[in-house]
Amino acid sequence: MSMIDWELLHREAKAIMSKAYAPYSKFPVGVAALVSDGRIVTGCNVENASYGLGLCAECGLVSNLLSSGGGRLIAAVCVDGEGNFLSPCGRCRQLLFEHGGNNLQFMTPDGPAPMSTLLPWAFGPADLDDYRSQH
Numbered sequence: 001m002s003m004i005d006w007e008l009l010h011r012e013a014k015a016i017m018s019k020a021y022a023p024y025s026k027f028p029v030g031v032a033a034l035v036s037d038g039r040i041v042t043g044c045n046v047e048n049a050s051y052g053l054g055l056c057a058e059c060g061l062v063s064n065l066l067s068s069g070g071g072r073l074i075a076a077v078c079v080d081g082e083g084n085f086l087s088p089c090g091r092c093r094q095l096l097f098e099h100g101g102n103n104l105q106f107m108t109p110d111g112p113a114p115m116s117t118l119l120p121w122a123f124g125p126a127d128l129d130d131y132r133s134q135h
């Protein structure tokens with residue numbers, strides 16, 4: 001597994017945060033993640049005049065992960081408009097879990113925490129596999 005350069009991830013998250021399109025909430029978000037092959041993927045939130053259609057930064061990150069070659073998410077940093085570590089919303093924890101699993105490390109104000117603590121007893125692909133193997 002690649003070493004985790006948290007400062008680099010933080011810098012990348014802040015850089016992509018500056019590209020956010022958040023004219024409605026005025027709450028820009030950026031996220032950067034280390035992928036299993038060593039590359040870094042990023043995302044920013046993209047809002048819409050139809051408010052409910054806004055995309056969280058993590059949506060963009062997952063899209064960029066897949067469109068740039070896939071792989072597993074190893075470590076992630078999400079920031080608000082001041083560059084402070086931001087807690088991912090519930091929906092985005094589920095999105096990140098799909099592509100990183102329980103061991104994805106997420107930076108918090110108290111240091112890195114595994115996804116298993118951010119989203120305990122998560123529902124995921126293994127639940128579908130277990131059920132399908134029995135039916």
Ligand code: THU
Pocket residue numbers: 022025027028029044045046047054055056057058087088089092
């Ligand atoms: N937001 C994200 O992009 N990711 C999160 O994990 C939390 C919330 C965005 C959605 C919306 O554009 C803005 O922050 C305010 O909720």
